[in-house]
Amino acid sequence: METSELLKRVRKIEIKTRGLSRNIFAGEYHSAFKGRGMAFSEVREYQFGDDIRNIDWNVTARYNKPFVKIYEEERELTVMLLIDVSGSREFGSMDKLKKNIVTEIAAVLAFSAIQNNDKIGVIFFSDRIEKFIPPKKGRSHILRIISELIDFEPQARGTDISGAIRYFTNAIKKRCTAFVISDFIQKEDNLENALSIANNRHDVVALRIYDERETQLPNIGMIKLKDAETGSYTWVDSSDRMARSIYRKWWKDLSAQLDNSFKRSRVDYVSISTNHDYVKSLISLFKKRG
Numbered sequence: 001m002e003t004s005e006l007l008k009r010v011r012k013i014e015i016k017t018r019g020l021s022r023n024i025f026a027g028e029y030h031s032a033f034k035g036r037g038m039a040f041s042e043v044r045e046y047q048f049g050d051d052i053r054n055i056d057w058n059v060t061a062r063y064n065k066p067f068v069k070i071y072e073e074e075r076e077l078t079v080m081l082l083i084d085v086s087g088s089r090e091f092g093s094m095d096k097l098k099k100n101i102v103t104e105i106a107a108v109l110a111f112s113a114i115q116n117n118d119k120i121g122v123i124f125f126s127d128r129i130e131k132f133i134p135p136k137k138g139r140s141h142i143l144r145i146i147s148e149l150i151d152f153e154p155q156a157r158g159t160d161i162s163g164a165i166r167y168f169t170n171a172i173k174k175r176c177t178a179f180v181i182s183d184f185i186q187k188e189d190n191l192e193n194a195l196s197i198a199n200n201r202h203d204v205v206a207l208r209i210y211d212e213r214e215t216q217l218p219n220i221g222m223i224k225l226k227d228a229e230t231g232s233y234t235w236v237d238s239s240d241r242m243a244r245s246i247y248r249k250w251w252k253d254l255s256a257q258l259d260n261s262f263k264r265s266r267v268d269y270v271s272i273s274t275n276h277d278y279v280k281s282l283i284s285l286f287k288k289r290g
Contacts, residue, residue, distance in 0.1 A: 010146050013107050020279060021111035028286035033077060033177050033203070043067045077118040077177055078135045080202075081106050082164050083149070084182035086126045087157035087228035093213035096274050101209055102181050103149040105278055109179060110142045120145070121172075127158030129167050135176075157229045159186040162194040169198045177203045184208050184258050195265035205285070206262055206269035215251050217244045 043056050046066035059067040083106060089099040106122075113120040114137055121135030122145055131152070133145060161182055168178060178198065184191075184206075198204050217223075217238045226233050237243055255271075262269040270285040272278045 006147060006151055009150050010143055013104060013146055013150070014111075014143065017104055017107035018111045020108050021115055028283055033079075033289070042070050044070060077113070077116070078172070078174060079109065079113045079118050079120045080135065080168060080172060080176055080178040081109060081120070081122045081145075082168055082178060082180045082182075083122060083124050084126075084159060084161065084164075085124045085130055085152060085154045086159040088159070088183055088185050089209075090228055091211055091214070092274055093211050098183055098209050098211060098274055099149075101272065101274050101278060103146070105207060105209075105272070105282070106149055106179075106181060107142070107146050108282070110145055114138065114142060122148070123164060123168055123171075124148070124152060124154065125160065125164035125167075126154045126156040127160040127163070128156055129164065130154045130156070132171065157231075159229060161186060162190040165191075165194040165198050165204075169194075169201060172202070175202055177205065179205050179207055181207045181209065183210055183214075185214075185254070192261040192265050195261065195267050199265055199267050204265075204267045206267050208258065208269060208271040209274065210271060211274045215248075217247045219244065 043059050044067065046055065046068050050068045054068040054070075056067050056069050083102060085099075089097070089102060091098055092100070110120045117137070119135035119137050120142065122131070122133040124130040124132075131148070133148070159182070161180070161184065165180065172178075195204060195206075217236070219239055221237070221239050223236055223238050224233055225236055258269075268285065268289055270281050272281045
């Protein structure tokens with residue numbers, strides 16, 4: 001993509017998503033994703049109702065009247081975005097491809113993070129780790145991330161979500177909040193295990209992006225289907241009721257399997273359709289966590 005066109009698209013996404021972050025998500029994000037704990041702030045005189053366990057006995061003895069310690073939340077977080085850049089992200093049947101929705105959601109989360117003075121980093125993955133952008137703060141850093149989201153060309157087209165989560169777990173030692181953004185279309189034998197290990201060390205959230213057309217085959221006769229990740233083609237008679245039934249069952253089974261994996265690994269998640277308002281889905285997730 002030419003530089004001038006890329007800058008226009010970056011600016012357009014910045015205007016939209018920064019506004020959403022500032023006007024809609026600021027309070028929800030802050031309450032949904034907690035800091036590292038409570039840190040000592042100051043002491044003040046004891047007031048009726050204060051917890052006696054917070055009495056500072058040294059200061060109390062010095063002034064001969066009770067003082068208590070005041071604590072405040074250590075707010076600063078590190079936020080990591082694990083973004084699936086495999087071939088299937090290029091699918092879309094309505095106005096937007098899955099990768100366009102992923103770009104906007106990632107930008108919203110990034111701007112929400114820096115508005116709360118949090119660091120933000122990114123891992124792009126396919127069936128390998130494509131790129132690692134270390135966590136930093138600042139608008140220029142966010143614009144770099146958005147630019148990469150728009151223009152990034154992966155070396156591979158396959159998917160290995162478990163491998164990406166394991167890489168993240170090993171690479172980021174300090175506890176952080178991580179969003180895994182993917183369509184989760186892959187036979188994943190080890191996904192639940194990878195999620196459980198990562199979520200024990202960090203706070204992991206899964207965002208499943210899908211297109212309505214992926215949920216069932218339309219009844220339009222013979223259609224030529226392409227696997228976006230392997231490049232292979234197959235012909236399917238979509239007018240065959242059995243073929244449509246088998247496909248629909250595959251989608252339901254995949255969704256049920258993912259639902260169980262997220263629940264057993266205690267990972268919060270939400271499914272977001274390309275033709276629905278992702279703002280409502282994210283707010284619902286944030287409120288649930290808050």
